[in-house]
Amino acid sequence: MTALKNLMISVSGVRGIVGDGLTPDVAVKFAQAYGSTFGPGPVVVGRDSRATGDMVKYAIWSGLISVGCDVIDIGIAPTPTTQIATEKHEHVGGIIITASHNPREWNALKLLSPEGLFLSPDAGAQILRRVQNEEYRFAPWDKMGKIIPSTTAIDDHLQAIYRLPILDLEAIRKRRFKIVADCCNGAGGTILPQLFSHLHCEAIFLHPEPTGFFPRSPEPIPEHLTELSEAVVKHNADLGVAVDPDVDRLALVSEKGLPLGEEYTLAMATAFVLSQTPGDVVTNASTTRALDDIAAANNSRVHRTPVGEIHVAMKAAAIKAVMAGEGNGGVMYPPLHLGRDAMVGIALVLQLLARSQAPVSQVHAGLPQYAMVKDKISLPFGVDAKAIVARLDEQHARDEVDRTDGLKLLHANAWVHVRASNTEPIIRVMAEAPSRSEAQKLVDALKKEVQALTP
Numbered sequence: 078m079t080a081l082k083n084l085m086i087s088v089s090g091v092r093g094i095v096g097d098g099l100t101p102d103v104a105v106k107f108a109q110a111y112g113s114t115f116g117p118g119p120v121v122v123g124r125d126s127r128a129t130g131d132m133v134k135y136a137i138w139s140g141l142i143s144v145g146c147d148v149i150d151i152g153i154a155p156t157p158t159t160q161i162a163t164e165k166h167e168h169v170g171g172i173i174i175t176a177s178h179n180p181r182e183w184n185a186l187k188l189l190s191p192e193g194l195f196l197s198p199d200a201g202a203q204i205l206r207r208v209q210n211e212e213y214r215f216a217p218w219d220k221m222g223k224i225i226p227s228t229t230a231i232d233d234h235l236q237a238i239y240r241l242p243i244l245d246l247e248a249i250r251k252r253r254f255k256i257v258a259d260c261c262n263g264a265g266g267t268i269l270p271q272l273f274s275h276l277h278c279e280a281i282f283l284h285p286e287p288t289g290f291f292p293r294s295p296e297p298i299p300e301h302l303t304e305l306s307e308a309v310v311k312h313n314a315d316l317g318v319a320v321d322p323d324v325d326r327l328a329l330v331s332e333k334g335l336p337l338g339e340e341y342t343l344a345m346a347t348a349f350v351l352s353q354t355p356g357d358v359v360t361n362a363s364t365t366r367a368l369d370d371i372a373a374a375n376n377s378r379v380h381r382t383p384v385g386e387i388h389v390a391m392k393a394a395a396i397k398a399v400m401a402g403e404g405n406g407g408v409m410y411p412p413l414h415l416g417r418d419a420m421v422g423i424a425l426v427l428q429l430l431a432r433s434q435a436p437v438s439q440v441h442a443g444l445p446q447y448a449m450v451k452d453k454i455s456l457p458f459g460v461d462a463k464a465i466v467a468r469l470d471e472q473h474a475r476d477e478v479d480r481t482d483g484l485k486l487l488h489a490n491a492w493v494h495v496r497a498s499n500t501e502p503i504i505r506v507m508a509e510a511p512s513r514s515e516a517q518k519l520v521d522a523l524k525k526e527v528q529a530l531t532p
């Protein structure tokens with residue numbers, strides 16, 4: 078049985094620090110297992126801009142062609158672009174090389190289903206079993222796969238957005254928005270210039286070179302957006318946008334230079350979508366309750382799932398949701414595809430601004446206002462985060478709780494949520510309340526409880 082050390086293996090794939098957990102050997106094995114399961118046939122491979130991307134890419138190529146899969150090489154591309162390319166009926170699957178918002182020494186494989194969604198937990202477990210048991214279907218010498226370069230994926234993705242009936246491109250173009258965009262030297266620089274140009278926006282870019290040398294911490298949360306905030310004010314822009322390295326998360330900065338908080342990306346996009354097409358919304362357990370208020374005002378309803386894109390996507394597909402996403406800036410618009418997508422998020426927000434004829438700060442102020450505090454506790458490898466959460470659950474047996482994912486303690490107009498991360502060795506603690514100080518108090522109290530249970 079193959080040993081897998083220092084890796085985070087989850088429903089969304091396998092992550093590790095390059096050279097420590099994530100070696101070429103690991104990438105080859107997962108690619109062989111993936112191709113043995115879904116192949117033979119063409120598999121789309123895209124990557125973000127990380128400096129380690131080539132090492133992982135060539136290992137994956139080797140693994141895939143050894144089991145008879147052709148590689149459709151789309152190069153550096155956003156995660157949602159690779160998802161959309163994978164959906165094409167002639168492709169049997171897709172692999173994304175990205176550690177999303179993790180620090181730059183990390184990298185990861187995100188494995189897709191033939192439909193372009195992340196693998197379901199069952200399919201993910203099947204791949205892992207193949208790796209552990211070394212059950213590969215190697216192709217004979219004359220049936221090796223080929224590498225097929227493809228340069229159309231980014232334009233295909235953008236054209237699919239432009240065709241969405243909910244968008245009125247002329248209305249957006251008339252506003253001639255001035256936008257500052259922070260791409261963090263990730264994959265955003267490969268797609269956002271075309272998007273803004275097509276929408277007749279004047280765009281000023283910070284860090285658009287896809288080098289993988291992230292100039293800021295790559296998670297697009299307010300404390301990492303100081304440079305963007307200053308640039309928005311300096312350039313007198315209408316809006317600031319920040320994306321993470323694989324461009325599935327989007328954060329907004331107002332024309333006054335204030336980060337709106339990534340929860341409000343989904344809130345704004347949802348407010349616009351529900352105003353046009355009321356219906357069901359799907360989001361995860363720790364996303365802002367502003368969504369519930371917005372849905373109620375539009376004769377709509379919010380359904381909650383565990384955290385993780387695949388849970389949201391599967392539920393959205395099952396109930397034919399009109400809108401979906403995660404509060405971390407992950408906008409998912411089902412008529413386009415069931416993946417978090419910063420590009421469609423930008424388009425929906427610009428459409429909302431074009432329609433409202435008001436600055437973004439005013440549109441934001443018109444939404445239900447809550448403050449969220451997000452914190453985390455790092456654990457050494459080997460500590461069972463889920464067991465700690467289970468102990469907490471026992472201690473709160475008499476409180477009102479929601480167990481959709483981890484433990485969420487419910488108060489009259491606030492909540493605090495504690496869960497083991499799927500992607501990093503940490504416990505996340507989040508709270509939402511009408512004011513920041515109330516939310517902070519809830520987080521502090523719960524962190525103390527977690528620390529008391531941590532060996």
Ligand code: MG
Pocket residue numbers: 176177178321322323324325326
């Ligand atoms: Mg990401």
